[in-house]
Every structure is written in structure tokens, then in C-alpha cells.
Amino acid sequence: MSNTSPAGTVDRAFRTALYDTGDASLDSAASLLAADPATDPEVGRRGREFVAGAWRRGWQPADVLRVVRRDLDDIHLRLAADLIRDQAADDGPRGPRWAAQLDDLPAGAPAGAARVDRFARATAVLELYRLLLRLPALEPLDDPEPTGAAPGEPDGPGRGPRTRALARIRALLAKAEATGYPEEAEALSAKAQELMARHSVDEALLAARAPAPGTPGACRLGVEPPYEQAKAVLLDAVAAANHCRAVWNEEFGFSTVVGFETDLAAVELLYTSLLVQAETAMTRAEAAQRAGGRKRTKTFRQSFLAAYAHRVGSRLRAAAEVPAGEDRELLPVLASREVAVTDHLARMFPRTVSTRLRGVSDEAGWTEGIRAADRAAVDRRPPLP
Known part of the structure; x- marks a missing residue:
């Protein structure tokens, strides 16, 4: 035998x-x-x-x-x-x-896991x-090779301004997450978006003047339950405000964001921060509702986040807006980058479908979400020098 x-x-x-x-x-x-x-x-x-x-x-x-x-x-x-x-x-x-x-x-x-029986x-x-x-095939992502110092490493040639800009953005978002005052949190987020927009513009102009401008890429960001539809709407709004496009995969809990690398980094930073801030604002709004005798409901939260995403999106777009005629070189560059992003998205996702946001039926939740996103004014970024 x-x-x-x-x-x-x-x-x-x-x-x-x-x-x-x-x-x-x-x-x-x-x-x-x-x-x-x-x-x-x-x-x-x-x-x-x-x-x-x-x-x-x-x-x-x-x-x-x-x-x-x-x-x-x-x-x-x-x-x-x-x-x-x-x-x-x-x-x-x-x-x-x-x-x-x-x-x-x-x-x-x-170490204790060794005691788990075989x-x-x-x-x-x-x-x-x-x-x-059983994992199915996904759209492949091209992760760009590093062109200088990686995040957290010392600056290389030409990396100093970019590293400092991202550090300032992270610092603003960290303050926004930490503050207990909604108005201050939203003002700090708006300022971060202005810096992101300016940073993106500077990178675009540098790329246009370089011998071989970069091409769009893509990354995946988690969009997970609960209230994943509203979170996907928020990510879509953040992506659009930063010259990117997002496609949500509901089955596997993520969105694929397509854009230039600097813009992708901005989207990831701001989306993560806004989720933290939205949760804080929603918890505070629910506490006020309960004090008035109303129980917490799933529809309140869903409606709150949907309204928050809708209004924040419009404010981010205003903060990122580039006034027409401000810079003759800038507008063609941004237009060409937008075309490149759209083309890359179409190649990655030749077939997409729209989905309708469900569960937005709570008037109080919608109103509180709008208020949470409306407390701070969003100024247009300063003109280019």
C-alpha cells in the first residue's frame, strides 16, 4: 500500500x-x-x-x-x-x-493563533x-511608476512644491476632521478644495510644458455599506470637482476613479475627509432630532447623506471653478486633459448604466444634510499669478 x-x-x-x-x-x-x-x-x-x-x-x-x-x-x-x-x-x-x-x-x-486547531x-x-x-475579472489599472520621491520621502528635484502643497492639504483636512464646529470644518474643507484646484492647475501647466505630458490613470476607492449609494454620490461629486470621473461597482463595494495622478490623490484625500465630517454632522443632527422626540431612522441617514453629497458637490465645483479668460494657456490645457480623462474612461468602461438613488424620502434628513453642507461659504480660488 x-x-x-x-x-x-x-x-x-x-x-x-x-x-x-x-x-x-x-x-x-x-x-x-x-x-x-x-x-x-x-x-x-x-x-x-x-x-x-x-x-x-x-x-x-x-x-x-x-x-x-x-x-x-x-x-x-x-x-x-x-x-x-x-x-x-x-x-x-x-x-x-x-x-x-x-x-x-x-x-x-x-502568536496566539498557533493554538487554533488544524x-x-x-x-x-x-x-x-x-x-x-471565484473573483471575476476587473478592469485593469495602470499604476504609474514613481517619477521622484514617494509620499513621505525627501523631496527630489522639482518635488518640493508638490510635497508642500499636499502637506498643506492634509493638514487642513486633519483640522476639519478634528474640530467640533461644523462651520469651521466646512470652511477648512473648502480651503483644501481651493488648494487642490490650484495644485491641479499648476500640475497641468507643468505637464503641458514638459516634453512628454502624463496620461490619465485610475484607482479604486472603497464605497461600502451602510448608505453606500449616498457615499457613491459624494465620491462622484468630489471626483467631478477635481477633473476626474467615477464609476461605482455596487457588487464589490468600490468606485473606480479615472483622472491624472495629482487629481486622483486629491480625490482620495478629500473624499475620505468628507466622509468623516459627514458622519460627525449626521450624528449631531440625529441627536437634535432625538431631543425633539424623534427616533433615529435609516431613511433619515440616507436622506441626510444624499443631500450632503448633492450640496457639497455644487460647492466643490464652485471652489474649483476657473474663470473664463483668466489664463489663455490654462483653459486649453484643462480642456485637453478633460478629453483625455473621458477617453480613458470610455476605454475602461465601454458600457455603464445610471442608477437612481433610493431611500431619499425623509424631509428632515434632507433638510439637515443641506444645512450641514451650507454653513460655510466657498470662495473662488485666487487668480493665477
């Missing part, structure tokens, strides 16, 4: 569990792997292959973790983070955005591999 090799045992377990979603097949396969510690290296190698397959289908580390966090448990998230880290050692360089996602991976299994761990591994195998 011949012994089955570790690879043969893994093959048998995977045939039993990965292509059958039943619990019985999962238990049988986990029992096979748990009974044979010699299979562990092969199971890990196969997992790294599954991760690499997800990358070939257009997924990125943050995308995978988002789905694992939504559909599975903490043990699966840690296993996925470990797999991604291990696979990265065999991967080629993929650009600064990818590197940042690797840096943000959650911690792996803690059967429970094997079950979690197989559940994670089932998910990885």
Missing part, C-alpha cells in the same frame, strides 16, 4: 472543496489537510498562485481585502494578508499605489481559496 504524497493530498482536498460550495465537502477536505502537516507548504504555494491569479484578473490588494472583510471573518482577513505579503516576494514592482496597499496590509496571525485553520484556508477562485 503506497502513501499519498503531500501534493496528491492537496489535489484531493482541493477537488473535494474548492469547486463544491457544500459544507460536507468542505469538512472532508479540511480533515484531509489537518491530518497531514506535510501538506502545509504545498497549500501555501497554491494560495500564492491563487493570489497571483487574482492580480492577473485585475484585482489589487486593497480590493481583495475589502471583499474578504465583507464576506468572511477576521481569521480569513489575516490569512489573506499573509498570503499577499508572501506572494509579493515573488512579484515584480507594480508602482507606488500598489506599494502603499502592501504597506497598509493588516497584521498577520498573532481543522479550523484548514477550513478557513479553504473558504478563503474558494473566494479567491
Whole structure:
């Protein structure tokens, strides 16, 4: 009687569990792997292959973790983070955005995780591999290669003004998130948007004068429950105000934002900050509603966020507006960049559909959302020198 090799045992377990979603097949396969510690290296190698397959289908580390966090448990998230880290050692360089996602991976299994029995761990591994195998193809994203110092590194030639501008924007948004006064938060956000607009214009002019101007790229930002529709509207508004376009993928909880790299960074910064501020303002508005005898409702929050996104969008566009005739060189540059972004979007997403925002039926929520976004005036940015 011949012994089955570790690879043969893994093959048998995977045939039993990965292509059958039943619990019985999962238990049988986990029992096979748990009974044979010699299979562990092969199971890990196969997992790294599954991760690499997800990358070939257009997924990125943050995308995978988002789905694992939504559909599975903490043990699966840690296993996925470990797999991604291990696979990265065999991967080629993929650009600064990818590197940042690797840096943000959650911690792996803690020391105490060794006490988890082999059967429970094997079950979690197989559940994670089932998910990885079933990830569909996504639109591939081109992560630009770094052209100078990465974020947080010392400035290189020509990087000083850009680094200082982003530092000022981050500082303004951090103050906006920290303040307890809504009017101050919104005024700080408006100032940040003005700086973003000016920063984008300066980058556009520099690119137009350079021998080889850059091309648009894309990134994905999480848009997750609850109230994900309203959040997608807010992200769309922030993207539009910063010369970008956003396409929402409701199924997998993200929006793909298309634009030039400087504008993409601005969108990510401002959208994240506005979500924090919207939550703060909404909590305060709900407290006032409860003090008046009304219970908190889902429709209140949905309507609040929808109104907030709608009004903030109009104010961001006003803050980013470039007056006609202000600079003869500027307007053609921005127009050509807008065409480039639109063309890139059309190539990535040849077919898109519009969706109607649901659940916006609470008048008090809508009114409070408008008020929260209306408290501060948004001034036009100063003229170009």
C-alpha cells in the first residue's frame, strides 16, 4: 500500500472543496489537510498562485481585502494578508499605489493563533481559496511608476512644491476632521478644495510644458455599506470637482476613479475627509432630532447623506471653478486633459448604466444634510499669478 504524497493530498482536498460550495465537502477536505502537516507548504504555494491569479484578473490588494472583510471573518482577513505579503516576494514592482496597499496590509496571525486547531485553520484556508477562485475579472489599472520621491520621502528635484502643497492639504483636512464646529470644518474643507484646484492647475501647466505630458490613470476607492449609494454620490461629486470621473461597482463595494495622478490623490484625500465630517454632522443632527422626540431612522441617514453629497458637490465645483479668460494657456490645457480623462474612461468602461438613488424620502434628513453642507461659504480660488 503506497502513501499519498503531500501534493496528491492537496489535489484531493482541493477537488473535494474548492469547486463544491457544500459544507460536507468542505469538512472532508479540511480533515484531509489537518491530518497531514506535510501538506502545509504545498497549500501555501497554491494560495500564492491563487493570489497571483487574482492580480492577473485585475484585482489589487486593497480590493481583495475589502471583499474578504465583507464576506468572511477576521481569521480569513489575516490569512489573506499573509498570503499577499508572501506572494509579493515573488512579484515584480507594480508602482507606488500598489506599494502603499502592501504597506497598509493588516497584521498577520498573532502568536496566539498557533493554538487554533488544524481543522479550523484548514477550513478557513479553504473558504478563503474558494473566494479567491471565484473573483471575476476587473478592469485593469495602470499604476504609474514613481517619477521622484514617494509620499513621505525627501523631496527630489522639482518635488518640493508638490510635497508642500499636499502637506498643506492634509493638514487642513486633519483640522476639519478634528474640530467640533461644523462651520469651521466646512470652511477648512473648502480651503483644501481651493488648494487642490490650484495644485491641479499648476500640475497641468507643468505637464503641458514638459516634453512628454502624463496620461490619465485610475484607482479604486472603497464605497461600502451602510448608505453606500449616498457615499457613491459624494465620491462622484468630489471626483467631478477635481477633473476626474467615477464609476461605482455596487457588487464589490468600490468606485473606480479615472483622472491624472495629482487629481486622483486629491480625490482620495478629500473624499475620505468628507466622509468623516459627514458622519460627525449626521450624528449631531440625529441627536437634535432625538431631543425633539424623534427616533433615529435609516431613511433619515440616507436622506441626510444624499443631500450632503448633492450640496457639497455644487460647492466643490464652485471652489474649483476657473474663470473664463483668466489664463489663455490654462483653459486649453484643462480642456485637453478633460478629453483625455473621458477617453480613458470610455476605454475602461465601454458600457455603464445610471442608477437612481433610493431611500431619499425623509424631509428632515434632507433638510439637515443641506444645512450641514451650507454653513460655510466657498470662495473662488485666487487668480493665477
